[in-house]
Amino acid sequence: MTTTESAELPVTYADIERARERLDDDTVVKKTPVERSSSLDEFVGGEVYLKMEHLQWTGSFKTRGAYNKISQDVEAGVDEFVAASAGNHAQGVALAATKCGADSTIFMPVNAPQAKVDATRGYGATVELVGKDFQETMAHAKSEVEDSDAAFVHAYDDTDIIAGQGTLGAEMYHDCPDVDTVVVPIGGGGLISGVSTAIKHLSPETRVVGVQATGAGTVHESLDKGMPVTLDEVNTIADGIATGGISETTLRIIEQNVDDVVTVTDTEIARAILLLMERAKQVVEGAAAASVAAILSDDLDVTDETVIPLLCGGNLDMTQLRTVLIHALTERRQLMRLRVRIDDRPGVMEDISGTIADQGANIHDVRHERSVEDLDVGEAYLVFNVETSGQEHADAIVEAIRETGYPVEDIARTV
Template identity: 45%
Template structure:
């Protein structure tokens, strides 16, 4: 993948996805001492950035590939993106999702016309089941992150941010398998290499962080985090070399810190974001990166949180509040 492919993706999907706002919060700036700019991908079609990569991939398929039917595995947001893109191509789609996927994401995916199969406890288990069926039936597989077309589509988030504000100092990007981080890092470093790119991963599922820091090069046996959108056991084979080449640093955030950022957005900004979507903001709010006096972009990657779990998020956030990170 190269920067030209990201530009091509921008041109291919521009009429299919929203150009989301780059939003500031005076309250957030006062809390952190920085100039924080939130890229509101929770306001994207399907409620997540994932539709960008899915749309770019599906719209790139040949007629024969689309006619074979489209299959994927997803914790929820990629599923909705693939289902929507498949419907645009008038192609059948079948989505394998972990059993723990929030019901809101399952129902939304069904709404876009996909056939849903709940399989396994994690993304990897759902992925294995999807690959098995793909081999058996010859369907066209659309990977959630480990695909050049998908990564290029996700990289369009970075192009928009640079168009909206060209002099950002740092961009914080949530990371699971690494498709968003890889696509954005390549795009940013190609067009404005002075911008620091920092990946943010949940402490309960730190596979990419471990690879990046050299702490552990193997697949994780157990993962757990409220940020289900970035709940993976290992980084992508195609994404990680790009991350290693272009990303400046990586940090982790706890579930309590993620919940705190979620509740901040709900209470102060009147906006519901999901755990993965709040990870980058948590890193800025909880002092995981230096933001004081800097222009910092935070990718709010999705808004498909399960409303029934808000009491859990609220209770977790109280633990961080007691540590006096911010007001």
């Protein structure tokens, strides 16, 4: 990967400037804030400025590209649009089409977060739930276009979409001209293609780093092979970047403009979601948290740098939020599931509960397990769900129970 703009690339900064003119309407796209995070400064040893694009009207950056494309197509006489999306592109297309007086039909995977489905309908689109993943959903959408006069709005493999997303890169630079590194999530590559084109034009020395989820990462292999690689299956909590592949167009731009690409695990993403809630008071989806997970990882060093992680979306399904928080708190050992082997007789639960209480921990609930193969007659397991203040507190609780003579294990750490 190199760091100089090439005239051969399919999107130029001039395209982005024209997109900025089309998007000069704050009822469609608003300028989102940048905020310094002193807490993240301490974690990474640099200056961290969060670009809060999750506060955009639709909860993500996607309206930028969608409106840039759809507004031009409507001027050319198109009045119906079709798109495939896991959620954020769906909302962007729906809002853009409605603003332009056009109809839109959005195909979404059957497992798309309900909040995104409801929001897409709320912006005026017809929603069709088909396909177990993005690739299947895309195939259904393209089939629909073949049998109609509608125009297809691709989520990332479209130069007008990329130019629209590039307006965010220009905005990030003007927010913080001295930025050393920008960190951008990658799904299909449209966002980082646009952002990197703007950044490398305005500040060639600024490092552009992409981040993918390990369960959906394809960029490294695509770069190695010189062609887009598509995954048969993706597995990540970050549904906004779970496309399973990039395109030839975005690969060309990434190869030219992006300095590095790192991957982060779902555990790291969950940890970043929780950290942003606690320290920055921001609720973001997994794709957005991936950029913060990247700067916290060992694979990206931003020590003594000014860095902007891009919080690209905030459309986090509330049922998923609960799962993510439980996972992150368990990983920190602020939640434990303790299984204690006991002689099944009166008073034992009270004794162990008292031991836990003496350590200043809160018991959420407790249950008996008697029908377990490894138990002898007259034995049982007590399973406690316990809230702690962290690793040291958790260790102290386990040790206190062991000192009373009861075998105990934290089964949340072994499942």
